Amino acid sequence: MEKLHGWAHGLGFSQIAVADVDLSSAEPGLQAWLDAGHHGRMHYMAAHGMKRARPAELVPGTLRVITARMDYLPQSTEPGWQAVEWAGLGRPEQAQISLYARGRDYHKVLRQRLQKLAEMLEAEVGPLGYRVFTDSAPVLEVELAARSGLGWRGKHTLTLHREAGSMFFLGELFVDLDLPPTEATSAHCGECRACIDVCPTAAITEPYRVDARRCISYLTIEHDGPIPVELRPLMGNRVYGCDDCQLACPWNKFAQTAVLADFDVRPGMAGAPIAQLLAWDETEFLRRTEGSAIRRIGFARWQRNLAVAAGNALRARDDAGLRTALARAGQGADALVAEHIAWALSAAPAPAALSSGPPPAGAL
Ligand code: B12
Ligand code: SF4
Ligand code: SF4
Known part of the structure; x- marks a missing residue:
């Protein structure tokens, strides 16, 4: 195991551990979540049923799961980064893209490095049955991580570590080796409920339960249809993912920056004006997002998300330039995007003169 830890660190992982394959006690929770329809239109979540909780059924012969986590805060991140993110969320005219x-694209980074780790292990122990996963198959990754001691499950449902917060990705190696499982750690959420209270859409309906249909991460990334009109104003300027429940978490003052430069911020991915992003055509979108997770959502969803953020910006403060950018983006847009652009443009020009200075007589 010591050698394995050394190799993993060398490959950019912050920690690895070993989980047993018996996740049967997690099955009722998964089933209840699916029964409640909390997966929304993520049909893949329901399609595999309980296979998600049964690693040995998913990959026959699996005896243990080597779990791994990799910190992802960009290397340029300074202490106090949460305040920078909150400030970004307070600038409606700028697009906010989730830190991760x-x-x-982390899928590419983790998969390649887990594959290397497996090859190193195989070179040491001889022929090895293994499979690499990272968010790529029906696997209960947080459950495996928590059981093997990579952290505890926070009330926002993510894995949380005393010395690293939650700003890390998870990945696994399913192996047919009978390695000794590592111990789970204790939980340290206590009475805190900051993540629940801060969630803009009340998606964390109870501790440890996220209704994905309300989660901005789902709405901007996974959801392929129209965004419910009543949720649009709550999304603010978040155009890809959402970090709020993690920004509010006190343990994230211990979050670590990435060892790898792969997660460094690319041009246009932090603090870009919405109007500027709306000006990208599909070719530009594909060029700018090459090798990034954002490319996975495709141009239409990207424009849909920008339209919602633009609509929210216009509701905060009218802006002729943004209206023009929206109108241009609407030319030749498909029905989904066109409807979101129409919603954005329907924002009544905010009475800027009334928003500052003393209220008009009789207003109080
Ligand atoms: C589907 C999914 C989503 C969905 C649903 C999220 C969710 N909480 O289920 C959406 C799109 C909303 C999402 C969002 C995000 N995700 Co996501 N997501 C996944 C994915 C693919 C599966 C998660 C899953 O199995 N959900 C099913 C539910 C049932 O599981 P659960 O919420 O953990 O619930 C358990 C318990 O809480 C309990 N339970 C839940 N509901 C109920 C109800 C009842 C009645 C009962 C009794 C019990 C119960 O039982 C369950 C089983 O133990 C994993 C990768 C993977 N393959 O595991 C990544 C993953 C969890 N996501 C990740 C990330 C980074 C995010 C975001 C932070 C991205 C972002 N910045 O926008 C957000 C965070 C939102 C949040 N607070 O969860 C990382 C988390 C890393 C970490 N540190 O833990 C993962 C592990 C991907 C990865 N490989 O790194 N995600
Ligand atoms: S990611 Fe955002 S919307 Fe989703 S649960 Fe966390 S705070 Fe709520
Ligand atoms: S914000 Fe509080 S309750 Fe939520 S995960 Fe962090 S410590 Fe736990």
């Missing part, structure tokens, strides 16, 4: 998606 500002650099290279």
Whole structure:
């Protein structure tokens, strides 16, 4: 195991551990979540049923799961980064992209490095049955991580570590080796409920339960249809993912920056004006998002998300330039995007003169 830890660190992982394959006690929770329809239109979540909780059924012969986590805060991140993010969320005319998606697509980074780790292990122990996963298959990754001691499950449902907060990705190696499982850690949420209270859409309906249909991460990334009109104003300027429940979490003052430069922020991915992003055509979108997770949502969803953010910006403060950018983006847009653009443009010009200075007589 010591060698394995050394190799993993060398590959950019912050920690690895070993989980048993018996996740049967997690099955009722998964089933209840699916029964409540909390997966929304993520049909893949329901399609595999309980296979998600049964690693040995998913990959026959699996005896243990080597779990791994990789910190992803961009290397340029300074202490107090949460305040920078909150300030970004307070600038309606700028697009806010979730921290995890500002650099290279983590699926690619983790998969390649887990594959290397497996090859190193195989070179040491001889022929090895293994499979690599990272958010790529029906696997209960947080459950495996928590059981093996990579952290505890926070009330926002993500894995949380005393010395690293939650700003890390998870990945796994399913192996047919009978390695000794590592111990779970204790939980340290206590009475805190900051993540629940801060969630803009009340998506954390109870501790440890997220209704994905309300989660901005789902709405901007996974959801392929129209965004419910009543949720649009709550999304603010978040155009890809959402970090709020993690920004509010006190443990994230211990979050670590990435060892790898892969997660460094790419141009246009932090603080870009919405109007500027709306001006990208599909070719530009594909060029700018090459190798990034954002590319996965495709141009139409990207424009849909920008339209919602633009609509919210116009509701905060009218802006002729943004209206023009929206109108231009609407030319030749498909029905989904066109409807969101129409919603954005329907924002009544905010009475800027009334928003500052003393209220008019009789207003109080
Ligand atoms: C589907 C999914 C989503 C969905 C649903 C999220 C969710 N909480 O389920 C959406 C699109 C909303 C989402 C958002 C995000 N995700 Co996501 N997501 C996944 C994915 C693919 C599966 C998660 C899953 O199995 N959900 C099913 C539910 C049932 O599981 P659960 O919420 O953990 O619930 C358990 C318990 O809480 C309990 N339970 C839940 N509901 C109920 C109800 C009842 C009645 C009962 C009794 C019990 C119960 O039972 C369940 C089983 O133990 C994983 C990767 C993977 N393959 O595991 C990544 C993953 C969890 N996501 C990740 C990330 C980074 C995010 C975001 C932060 C991205 C962003 N910045 O926008 C947000 C965070 C939102 C949040 N607070 O969860 C990382 C988390 C890393 C970490 N530190 O833990 C993962 C692990 C991907 C990865 N490989 O790194 N995600
Ligand atoms: S990611 Fe955002 S919307 Fe989703 S649960 Fe967290 S705070 Fe709520
Ligand atoms: S914000 Fe509080 S309750 Fe939520 S995960 Fe962090 S410590 Fe736990």
